[in-house]
Amino acid sequence: MVEKEEAGGGISEEEAAQYDRQIRLWGLEAQKRLRASRVLLVGLKGLGAEIAKNLILAGVKGLTMLDHEQVTPEDPGAQFLIRTGSVGRNRAEASLERAQNLNPMVDVKVDTEDIEKKPESFFTQFDAVCLTCCSRDVIVKVDQICHKNSIKFFTGDVFGYHGYTFANLGEHEFVEEKTKVAKVSQGVEDGPDTKRAKLDSSETTMVKKKVVFCPVKEALEVDWSSEKAKAALKRTTSDYFLLQELFPRIVERVYAQRHPRSTERTHAKMLIPFLTKEKPGFLGEMAVSRSGVGKLQVLLLRDGPSVCGGWRDFGTGNCEGSWLPSWTPALSQRDPPHNNFFFFDGMKGNGIVECLGPK
Numbered sequence: 001m002v003e004k005e006e007a008g009g010g011i012s013e014e015e016a017a018q019y020d021r022q023i024r025l026w027g028l029e030a031q032k033r034l035r036a037s038r039v040l041l042v043g044l045k046g047l048g049a050e051i052a053k054n055l056i057l058a059g060v061k062g063l064t065m066l067d068h069e070q071v072t073p074e075d076p077g078a079q080f081l082i083r084t085g086s087v088g089r090n091r092a093e094a095s096l097e098r099a100q101n102l103n104p105m106v107d108v109k110v111d112t113e114d115i116e117k118k119p120e121s122f123f124t125q126f127d128a129v130c131l132t133c134c135s136r137d138v139i140v141k142v143d144q145i146c147h148k149n150s151i152k153f154f155t156g157d158v159f160g161y162h163g164y165t166f167a168n169l170g171e172h173e174f175v176e177e178k179t180k181v182a183k184v185s186q187g188v189e190d191g192p193d194t195k196r197a198k199l200d201s202s203e204t205t206m207v208k209k210k211v212v213f214c215p216v217k218e219a220l221e222v223d224w225s226s227e228k229a230k231a232a233l234k235r236t237t238s239d240y241f242l243l244q245e246l247f248p249r250i251v252e253r254v255y256a257q258r259h260p261r262s263t264e265r266t267h268a269k270m271l272i273p274f275l276t277k278e279k280p281g282f283l284g285e286m287a288v289s290r291s292g293v294g295k296l297q298v299l300l301l302r303d304g305p306s307v308c309g310g311w312r313d314f315g316t317g318n319c320e321g322s323w324l325p326s327w328t329p330a331l332s333q334r335d336p337p338h339n340n341f342f343f344f345d346g347m348k349g350n351g352i353v354e355c356l357g358p359k
Contacts, residue, residue: 011035015105019059030332031059037331038062038125042115043132044091047158049079051130052099055106058328062107064126065099067092068114120145128152128331136220143168143216152330155216161346162239167330167338168213174333175206213340214357222356237352239343 011032016023023031037060041052044067055063071086071094081095092110100108115131116138123129123145131139131154139155146153147170156165180203223229329337344351 015059018103018105022058026328026332026334030334034328034332035059036061037127038064039331040064040066040123040126040129041132042066042130042134044079044081044095045075045133046078047156047163048132049081049095051132052081052095053102055130056099056102056108059103060106060331062109063099064109064111065092065095066111066113066115067095068112115142120149123151124149126151128154131155132157140215140217140220147215153216154330163344163346164239165338165342166216166219167340168215169211169330169337169339171210171212172330172333172337173208173210174329174336175208176335177204178207179203180205209336211336211339219340219357236356237343237345237354239345240341240354240356 011028015035019031039055039060039062041048041055041063044052044065048065048067052063052065067090069091071082071089071091073087075091076082076084076086079095081098082091083094083098086094090110090112092112096108096110100106115134123142129142129146129151131142134142134155134157143153143155145151147168150170152170152172153168154165157163329335338353339355341354341356342351343354
């Protein structure tokens with residue numbers, strides 16, 4: 001159903017004043033549904049802090065920020081919620097004060113337990129779950145739980161100038177404003193113009209629609225060996241293949257250990273023969289064709305240093321902005337959300353929406 005049960009209540013004058021701009025943008029009913037949403041956000045590094053800011057300012061009912069890691073010396077420079085001098089504190093707890101000050105009308109909480117230790121029942125208290133800085137295994141596990149319990153799921157991360165987001169909203173219903181089509185009076189004129197539907201920009205109508213999303217596991221396990229997939233591969237961005245835990249697992253753990261003094265550019269150049277010679281099964285498991293490997297080679301030679309230096313999160317602000325067209329329509333159920341990947345390329349300064357998975 002499009003309407004949330006909790007969204008039926010009125011809105012106070014204080015809330016109307018606070019959210020005036022966005023009420024004008026997407027309507028009162030959409031704002032009510034946002035206000036009734038409880039969201040779990042995992043990971044409070046640069047990207048997580050930006051997402052927390054936007055969720056709190058948008059006016060969700062409650063936000064739980066979960067992070068079991070401690071603040072590092074680099075964290076205050078990567079995200080603005082942590083005060084200087086917080087090194088050693090829990091990252092979520094250190095972010096709470098400034099996060100809550102953004103909007104006192106939002107109930108902001110923290111959780112310091114590892115996400116991997118959480119039972120399925122923990123996630124059912126939320127309307128949406130957003131994961132950042134998580135391993136592929138955790139992403140797949142949590143997505144399966146959310147898919148099973150009809151909880152909206154988002155995940156994303158940033159690697160240098162490259163970033164991505166993914167959304168699984170299950171069977172998502174929404175309303176979209178459409179311009180009414182004015183009927184042409186017959187017998188008034190003759191010719192091709194009278195046969196075309198004419199749009200009247202002064203009149204609009206709300207149309208109910210539904211879109212179906214696939215789980216992240218299916219989206220990441222596309223079989224590229226089929227003829228149809230091979231044709232799609234030509235237009236699929238190479239950033240998609242970076243999601244297979246390429247850089248957190250191979251670059252940082254393998255090459256950084258073997259060559260601790262080598263530069264990021266060296267890491268990138270060595271990654272190509274590593275994938276094609278030392279670990280051919282990695283791409284073989286994905287059934288990636290030679291053209292797919294070529295896409296990776298081109299990207300690594302061009303942007304390798306920035307990608308392999310992913311812990312610096314250069315593209316955080318731009319990637320965070322890509323979540324807005326996903327979670328705002330998802331929670332408000334107004335307008336179509338991105339389905340299902342969004343990839344951002346900071347070297348080119350643009351992004352692309354890709355719908356990947358079983359058709």
